[in-house]
Amino acid sequence: MAKVLVVTSGKGGVGKTTTTAATGAALAQNGQKVVVVDFDVGLRNLDLVMGAERRVVFDLINVVQGVAKLSQALIRDKRLENLWLLPASQTRDKDALTDEGIGNIIAELRTKYDWIICDSPAGIERGATLAMRYADEAIIVTNPEVSSVRDSDRIIGMLDSKTVKAEKGEQVKKHILITRYDTARASRGEMLTIEDILEILATPLLGIIPESQDVLRASNVGTPVTLNNANSAPARAYIDAARRLMGETITMLVPTERVGLMNRLLGRRAA
Amino acid sequence: MQARAEPTRQQVRLRGRSYVAFVFCPFVPIVGWLEEIDATLARSPGFFVGKPVVLDLSAVDLSQSAIAHLVTSLEGRNIRVLGIEGVEEAQLTTSMPPLLTGGRHCVLQQTKPEKPEAKPKPTSLLLESPVRSGQSIIFTDGDVTVLGSVGSGAEIVAGGSIHIYGTLRGRAMAGVNGNSAARIYCQRIEAELLAIDGYYQTADQIDDTLRNRPAQAWLEGDVMKITPLN
Numbered sequence: 001m002a003k004v005l006v007v008t009s010g011k012g013g014v015g016k017t018t019t020t021a022a023t024g025a026a027l028a029q030n031g032q033k034v035v036v037v038d039f040d041v042g043l044r045n046l047d048l049v050m051g052a053e054r055r056v057v058f059d060l061i062n063v064v065q066g067v068a069k070l071s072q073a074l075i076r077d078k079r080l081e082n083l084w085l086l087p088a089s090q091t092r093d094k095d096a097l098t099d100e101g102i103g104n105i106i107a108e109l110r111t112k113y114d115w116i117i118c119d120s121p122a123g124i125e126r127g128a129t130l131a132m133r134y135a136d137e138a139i140i141v142t143n144p145e146v147s148s149v150r151d152s153d154r155i156i157g158m159l160d161s162k163t164v165k166a167e168k169g170e171q172v173k174k175h176i177l178i179t180r181y182d183t184a185r186a187s188r189g190e191m192l193t194i195e196d197i198l199e200i201l202a203t204p205l206l207g208i209i210p211e212s213q214d215v216l217r218a219s220n221v222g223t224p225v226t227l228n229n230a231n232s233a234p235a236r237a238y239i240d241a242a243r244r245l246m247g248e249t250i251t252m253l254v255p256t257e258r259v260g261l262m263n264r265l266l267g268r269r270a271a
Numbered sequence: 272m273q274a275r276a277e278p279t280r281q282q283v284r285l286r287g288r289s290y291v292a293f294v295f296c297p298f299v300p301i302v303g304w305l306e307e308i309d310a311t312l313a314r315s316p317g318f319f320v321g322k323p324v325v326l327d328l329s330a331v332d333l334s335q336s337a338i339a340h341l342v343t344s345l346e347g348r349n350i351r352v353l354g355i356e357g358v359e360e361a362q363l364t365t366s367m368p369p370l371l372t373g374g375r376h377c378v379l380q381q382t383k384p385e386k387p388e389a390k391p392k393p394t395s396l397l398l399e400s401p402v403r404s405g406q407s408i409i410f411t412d413g414d415v416t417v418l419g420s421v422g423s424g425a426e427i428v429a430g431g432s433i434h435i436y437g438t439l440r441g442r443a444m445a446g447v448n449g450n451s452a453a454r455i456y457c458q459r460i461e462a463e464l465l466a467i468d469g470y471y472q473t474a475d476q477i478d479d480t481l482r483n484r485p486a487q488a489w490l491e492g493d494v495m496k497i498t499p500l501n
Binding site: 124146150151153154156157158160199200202 | 400401402423440
């Protein structure tokens with residue numbers, strides 16, 4: 001059974017595209033056939049993070065408008081043969097998306113893939129509502145700060161009312177993914193705690209991704225963080241999250257400050 | 272010259288109208304028949320009140336005094352006889368109901384008690400899931416109960432009171448139709464704004480010592496009071 005998964009947040013810059021790429025790659029590494037779809041028409045980024053920007057010929061809008069066939073627009077990942085990308089158009093805007101066109105594309109993708117991951121643009125307008133429209137599941141990417149949490153709350157409300165599933169009286173399965181979790185700041189009490197976030201959002205937690213230089217480094221070289229350095233803390237957190245999506249039960253670890261051996265010997269806390 | 276106002280004469284207009292009347296057909300013995308009527312009245316006392324009733328005496332042969340007695344016995348049971356059928360005019364006196372002729376038979380339609388089509392409007396609204404940021408719940412007919420939290424940036428507008436079994440982080444406006452007796456109850460108060468019947472307090476005005484506790488808000492005159500519950 002194909003699953004349509006939307007990665008959304010309301011707020012921008014919280015890590016939707018990073019999460020789409022990393023989760024897509026992690027699911028593909030687990031043998032799932034995955035396509036990641038960029039809905040951020042006009043401000044596309046997923047092709048860069050996936051390292052496929054030089055290979056884009058046709059895009060989502062071409063397919064929506066019938067200019068190109070779906071198979072012509074899909075780009076296969078060079079590293080993982082189970083992973084595909086459907087890029088957005090950079091020259092158009094979100095008004096070029098139509099409900100019917102997206103519906104047809106999603107229906108066609110459902111016949112070919114196990115996971116269709118939709119990378120939502122920020123905001124609550126047309127692009128974001130169409131990205132979540134056909135979703136079966138949703139990852140709500142949240143940073144541990146009040147503005148991000150409130151925007152996530154708003155998006156959850158929309159997932160419960162504006163999706164096809166909601167209109168049929170069913171529920172989109174929702175997961176909270178906390179990203180950019182800064183262990184040092186958390187230990188100083190400068191961020192919202194995990195408990196606070198989950199209390200406000202009243203939605204199950206999928207994973208906690210620690211703030212890390214590895215994420216930026218991976219983006220810059222155009223590789224999903226789970227492929228770039230699978231042993232890094234964020235990569236391991238994403239891999240666990242992907243396995244939870246597949247139904248496995250994995251203990252949730254709250255990232256804690258890593259104390260170096262020397263510091264431990266000297267009885268010092270890392271800065 | 273003196274103008275003389277001609278008194279305008281109203282034309283008398285006569286209109287025809289027909290009514291359906293109950294026709295009573297007494298049988299002998301009249302005492303037994305009256306017992307039947309009494310039995311009907313015992314089942315539904317108001318059944319004949321205000322209904323036109325006609326006596327058809329064609330089945331019985333009664334003297335003038337007997338007819339007068341029958342009419343008074345019916346009046347004694349609160350049944351007023353509109354007219355009498357099936358007798359010679361000579362048998363009736365002027366104090367009796369008039370003789371009627373030319374009545375036509377008709378089928379009495381059993382009017383079923385009309386089922387109230389529209390159910391009475393519900394006077395309360397129950398929400399079983401959290402109210403998310405950006406959602407606006409407006410229910411002016413009565414109370415709103417939320418089994419869950421009300422997110423920051425969400426609002427509840429109620430004609431009656433508001434009950435929140437969770438944290439109130441958004442806005443709650445109770446008694447919007449001028450109901451100053453409406454109250455707001457919540458399990459944890461972190462509200463952005465509370466209003467009752469137009470009187471409001473913003474987060475800034477709410478006492479910090481109340482925060483994160485169960486609380487209720489109500490109006491005392493034109494002052495909003497917020498106190499901890501239990």
